[in-house]
Amino acid sequence: MESSIGVESETEFAFAGLHQLCAPLLDRLDALPDPQQTALGVAFGRQGGAAPDRFLVGLATLNLLAEVAEEGPLLCLVDDAHWLDQASAQVLAFVARRVGAERLALVFAVRDSSESDAHSFVGLPEMRLDGLGETDARALLTTAVRTPLDDDVRDRIVAEARGNPLALLELSLSVRPAQLAGGFELPDVPDVPRRVEDSFQRRSGTLPDETQLLLLVAAAEPTGDVALLWRAAAELGITREAAAPAETAGLLEIDTRVRFRHPLARSAVYQAAAPPNRRRAHGALAAGTDPQIDPDRRAWHRARAVLGTDEEAAAELERSAARARARGGFAASAAFLQQAAELTPDPVPRARRALEAAHAKHEAGASEAARELLTVAEAGPLDALQRARPQLLRAQIAFHLTRGSEVPGMLLDAAKTLAPLDAALSRETYLHALDAAIILGGLGHGRGVLEVAEAAQAAPAPAGWPGPADLLLDGLVTTFTHGYEAGVPGLRRALEAFRGRGPHAEAVDSSDSRRWLWLASRTAVALFDDELVYVLASRNVRLAREAGALATLPAALILLSATLVFTGELAHATELAAEETAITRATGAVPLRHARLILAAWRGRRAETTELYTASVQEASARGAGTEASLAQYALAVLHNGLGNYPAAQDAAARACDSDELPHSNLALPELIEAASRAGQPDRAAAALELLSSRARASGTQWALGLAARSRALTSTGPATEDHYREAIERLRECRMVSHLARTHLVYGEWLRREGRRQAAREQLRTAHELLSDMGAEAFAARGERELRATGEHPRKRTAQPADALTAHELHIARLVATGATSREVGAQLFLSPRTIEAHLRNIFRKLGITSRRQLKELNLP
Template identity: 65%
Template sequence: MIRGRQAEYVAVQRLLTRARGGDSGALVVRGEAGIGKTELLRHARATASGFRVVNTAGVESEIGFAFAGLHQLCAPLMDRLAALPEPQQAALTVAFGQRPGEAPDPFLVGVATLGLLAEAAEDEPLLCLVDDAHWLDLVSAQVFAFVARRVQAERLALVFVLRDQVPAFEAAKVFAGLTELRLDGLTDADARALLDSAVHAPLDDRVRERILAEARGNPLALLELSRHAAPARLAGGFGMPDARSVPGRIEESFQRRAAGLPASAQTMMLIAAADPVGDAALLWRAAEHLGIDADAIAPAEAAGLLEVGATVRFSHPLVRSAVYRAAEPAERRRAHGALAEATDERADPDRRAWHRARAALGTDETVALELERSAGRAGARGGLGAAAAFLERAAALTPDPADRAYRALSAAQAKHEAGASDAAFELLTVAVTGPLDGLHRARAERLRAQIEFARTRSSDVPGMLLDAAKTLAPLDPAQSRDTYLQALEAAIHAGPLGHGRGVVEVAEAARDAPPPAGPPSPADLLLDGLVTRFTRGYEASVPGLRRALQAYRDHLGTDDASRRGLWAACRAAYMLWDDETLYGLTTRFIRLARDAGALSTLATALNFHSTVLVQIGDLAQAAGLVADVAAISQSTGAPPLPHDIVLRAYVGRRAEAVELFDVMVQEATRRGEGTVVTLANSSMSVLYNGLSDYRAALQAASVTCDADELTHSSAALPELVEAAVRAGEPSRAAAALERLSSCARASCTPLALGVEARSRALTTTGSAAEDLYREAIDHLSRCRYGTFLGRAHLLYGEWLRREGRRQDAREQLRTAYEMLSGMGVEAFAGRAARELRAAGEQPRKRVAQPADALTPQELRIARLVAAGATSREVAAQLFLSPRTIDAHLRNIFGKLGIASRRELRSVRLS
């Protein structure tokens, strides 16, 4: 009988009730071993009337087989597969090893899983129970956490169980931030009641009190310790209060119980403990190899330690770990050896390799090779975490010290790419203690810097990469150049906050990079262009950077060469005011990151694209991307990316933007991310110019422009000119204009010429000013950046009004107002409205658009649907389920007063 736990049951019931009503949710149940987590799941299953229930559990074993946990949960639902879009079907079937294919994007597997669960929940609400999630393979855990964060309207309830204090399990971290339910010990009264119901003989008071004190309300401890309730034994076994954790004591008690069984039963238990699958047939076969009869397991069953049906189930995971840990190493090897023999090499080569690895004494190159092949297979299915685990073990088994170090290095690389930076770091330490040759040592150095960047974005990274690049130069010129480029990227990122080597210093060092062996790749050209930028200045670098960008445009592959340096290429296009190229590059950046399944790169790419969209004036779309970025950052546990400051600055609500600015600058300063500080200040200069707070705008723009940052220092010059003119600082305006003109003439794109003319007009008097405004508008009309054009109309209108040409002013201001307010660029629209009023015209209250009532997310969905997308297609694009899209659509229809998708097409949604 279950004691206590009323509050917890209520929490579970609430989750179920909500899900039944189409309000999905997820819950993470945490607590120590034996505290009652699985019991709570059992209760959830028993009381989930009307729900279909699917479940899976992580199993303690030293490796995660890629997608194993996910597969187990999804297997009964796979008949729904056909309902998913083709790429999602492919992702799942490849992940589950049902068909060969390119390694799927974990993100796509996440969307597909969400789709599959949602599809199943169409018939009846679905409850997903994931026990011992800390033992899941990493990528399954990532997918589950992703799904848990994206569920909304699909009648889904998910419960994950995490055990406290399981050290070093990457999987446990990915659930951070979900709603948690902590299980603590039972109350004293409940503990007593449980104890009394568990022991049938009268209990000595001293014994009872001791058990209660030692069990600390842990139900399993109460049940297990009371088995040894005789006072004499207690004194022997549990007489040392607080020496170990409660689970430690329970485990020890299980060990003693197992030790009392016949040797053959113990061996059977050990085999069962060594096999994470729990396949009974496998157990029989393995036992047979050791000459043990199937009946030998009976005493263990009789002792209540495990149950054998089609599968083998331990009465508690602590029994399994107790048995496994108590065994001598030689016995464990024997058990794994028997399991390897019993495992079909063709059907399950990876598990066989794994058992062989555990069976090997010392080192064994054959087994190491087998594991390396398994790693290759796991990697091909997108299970980088599993691949890394195989490689890690392969390294340990490798006899030759150099080979061992290489394998450890590969394992570290794989861990790093799977997002497990801490584990990667440890493996790297193993690798560098081996006899690596110069080339591999340099690669190890580089990997160390990359891991460091992923972990902390630390400003020491540029120096580390530079050292690696130098070492690589004579050994592998191509990799050396690549590393120099990475060093430059990292130095640009650290900017003025880098307390290692600054960007100029890195650029100077990069001048010594070996020349490219063949015709230069886009990244080669980019490296040279960036070096010129920081050693000889903006203007000198323009021809080289232009050539580099042209090469990126021409090189449309999906290979590594077209991916490399893409981030810096985007930055360079930004710097050159080449909005057309920038748009193309960020779009491609997103696609490549998606195809490669590189989540952190995808976040960076989406982020970048969102800033482009903001300047284009598509704030709704940008807001959607920003939300996607947040979702990805959560699922990878990376530090958040900062670009929604651009969005907020353009929206123009002071308090919101300032609040974000403060947090961002503080965080970025702490981490040494100078570029973020520059970006934040440049955004603030836009915000304050919009709000007509020119002093503040001047201050923020100056910080940015003085930084000599790759992108923002030149991009903020027009803000500086506008702020200085309006703040009555003509000499500062003139100086900034001179700088801007020189850069713009060098770049010579329509956008550059447009902002130059606009800024020059601001500092010009008389009819010459008018010509410049018209020229600016002319140039900017040919650019993507609608916000820039709107602001040109605004400035022109303001000038006309001051010239007393009210009629002409009204026309410009009206245009500015309509453009800017239509985009949701509120501060500048407000400025235009004020000017328009001063020019004698009441700004036509923007005819309230029906679409105004929609949230950004709804607007995004409405637009996609209006363009003809099905709910399924929209769902795939926004990483949601079709049912959630339908729920949004119902809201959208309600708000717009329409009833069909067709009607949506006639609503203005821009």
């Protein structure tokens, strides 16, 4: 069994609780893949390197524990988990959600949510422990109290303790023997922990002064380091014999570690001490802590020994903050910086440190606390650039917390202020403002996309050779201010740079490319560039996986999943959607429905699509995300076109086409044209066709030109109609978008049948039905089946495939294993342990009726 105990005063030390749990196991690090070894090494301060994503640290922890569990079942007990540092709590909660087939269990003991902050563990299976029943409480009290006990006293102690075993023992110990026999009354205090803490305080208060000071030193040093305790005691002139009365009183024991009887005993001693004595204790601990071995703890103790301000102590805390940040402990870094600001005597560095603390608080997710620190920073003297940074951070916080319509304007104001001070940051802020305006879409009443794009024309020129993000900003600004046709060349240059081609290309894994790769991938859809969409979306997923960036991986998986729907790989898209859902659940992030919604719509599943659509629109409205609402409208249009409900499809597609998000508008235009032409609205179809044709000519891709040709065919009459259909098929054959090719065969076959050309119709409908059935586009396939039957042909039924028995998650694992990947490699990609992968493989083999990986490879999974 391995154990860890959360300590209230340890919450400022990043990964302290995790290190306490894993320290005895670190000799097994060599069994982990190199990126995971590095992640734990950096997190624990054993080596330098880039700050690891906390979920990569989580995967490394999971695999480390699973490696140990291979030798025998492993129980990890984390007591007082509500006092874990934030980084440790997040990692251990992630591990708990990913425990699968391992012989491994994690048990967290937390106080009731009303008494603690244990949000990281919400959603895990829980068992609430009730207090002892009255009979058991009386029995425990009888065994603990050896002297005669008056019935009224017993009843009152039992009532006051409320079934808390510790309270029963402590309340009985806190009174004199004479009182136990009768005439004793306890005040009616409902806070049992406070009563117990008071009992510990009374007991410690009767000890000799030297013993009380030694107890205070022990309470102020949560690591339980005996050697440090004696060094600090020596600083205070306290002998080791002073510990005896405290041990006799049952408050603590000292052997290989210093252990208090209960965390409440520790807090009782610390809280009861006078402030000067606390400062003396922390000063002695700082003096006894080696600055080379443990500089952060020394800085922490030294800071608490200060009365008033102290620049040297503040500077030490600032250095500790930098080390915490380098390990990925953003919350710890913020806490160190905040305290550093409070100890800084000079208003200039105090304002700077408060500003840095505000940024760190926001990065750690404590945006409200960041706002308070900004107020402190703005009260001090700041230079021009420092005055601009709070303005930018307030806008970023507002975007994170509210998604309000005022956010694009706030970002624009910040970008304008930054322009003469930091050209690169100004340009990035303009790009953020434009992206925010697109995301808000039509749900806000602030500055719209056009106004933001016009303002962004004032962005300063790049300081040097423009990078991919610079080109993306310029391309989007041109597109929204001068039209789609004018913007396409610039956007294509930007996307090629993100791809790693052209004179403006950066390393594909540069921070600039990673930060904006999601926007670049969406923009590729706006260009109808199927190759760039696939390459950039795939790269986004790959880079997020390699970095262990589970915070950004779900969005990357959604975009790649949608791309695979268009390429006709619905089974693979389903796997990625399932992975996205699993990661979102494991990390406790806000659920995202986009991938599942698009899949349900293309599969023609009315009930599922409707449910997901309703939830998506409601949440988009609540979060102020108009682009999410437009995507939901696009999905609804696909569903109704598949089902042949053209008036409903027309309404949904029209709403999606109104989006400022060009990808959604481009995807919705062909849906609107098909629906309007079938619903008897030729004027509406013609207007949409004119816009689509203009964009297709500007784009010049086979995908765009093929969709435009199909749409012209849907709105045409006479001999030219067939030419348009044939052009559409030829063009779409030359691109990746097989789903659109299949639907083109479908509408062409439907037209041929209505023209009375049954034989020609059968050929097109047969092709459409086979493609759509095989990819799983069930509603569109059903349309093809009905049309085929109308020509007198009975379509073949789709042959059941072995993989049909697998879940999406199992199919994903099977596909990866079939490529030759080991269980460890597959686990690293899917953030699971190798043992969990092996367990899934056993189920996969059983369902498929095979016994080896070689046979799996031979199945040629879809």
